[in-house]
Amino acid sequence: MPKLLIVDDDIHLRKLVLTYAELNGYQCEEAENGLKAIEKINSIQFDIVVLDVMMPELDGFETLGEIRKESQVPVIMLTSRSEEYDKLLGFNLGTDDYVPKPFSPKELMARIGAVLKRSGKKTCDKLIFGEFCISPGSRAVTVGGKALNLPPKEFDLLLYLAQNERLVLSREQLLNKVWGYEYYGDARTVDTHIKSLREHLGDYRKVIQTAWGVGYKFEYE
Structure with missing residues (x-):
């Protein structure tokens, strides 16, 4: 489980980020100043560190400068200041990304995941797509913190599609990988399970997209 440090003097903002981060599988620590x-x-x-710019004692830039003396941990800065000079200063000091305030918690989670991916860090044994979380080890799926109870084969199908995000997989590939080479079914088996899986996903059914005449793919937007 990846460790996230949330640094902001606003306790309400810290708790907001913490809530979304924990739902997405992060272990969180908080700090009220630099x-x-x-x-x-x-x-x-x-x-990874989420670091506010405007803070007492040490501001975000000063804190980042101190961090970079000892560590290359990825840092995302939160700022209500949009001046080009401030952004250039942050990047020169070694920030990995900027998120302007006010921000969407979903976007922040996506940016955290993207920075971890670029830095070569795994987000954990879980597959995380915004509020969508798949845990292979515990065979659990949560969406926005709500657990989904999927039948075994639907979980296997969802997991394999998510492991190959944005890649179109044919019905034959899905039969071979999810049901096994010894399964003597046909393509309609895949279609039936996809239909049921989408029903279980409810408002998130669109993550399973149809490639007409070919198969299916997982794409979280």
Whole structure:
């Protein structure tokens, strides 16, 4: 489980980010200012840091400068300041991304995942797509924190599609990988399970897309 440090003097914002991050499979720590953040980074190995710019004692830029003296942990900065100079300063100091305030928690989670992916860090044994989380080990699926109870084959089907995100998989490929080479079914078996899976996914049914005449793909938008 990846470790996320949330640094902001606004407790309400910290709790908002923490809530969404934990729903997406992150282990979170909080710091109310830059000094506390540096203390935690010196004692705990984090996978990524979300860092506010406007803070008392040490602002975000000063904190980032101190962090970079000892660590190359990925950092995403939260800022209500959009001046080009500020962004250039942040990138020169070593920030990995900027998220302007006010922000969408869903977008922030997506950016955290993207930064971890670029840095070569795995987001954990879970597959995380915004509010959509698949845990292969526990065979669990949660959407927006709500657990979905999928039949075994529907879970296997969803997992294999998600592991090959955006890749169109033919019905034959899905039969071979999900049901096994010894399964003597036909393509309609896949279609039937896809239909049932979409019903279970409810409002998120569109993550399973049809490639007409070919098969299906998983795409979270």
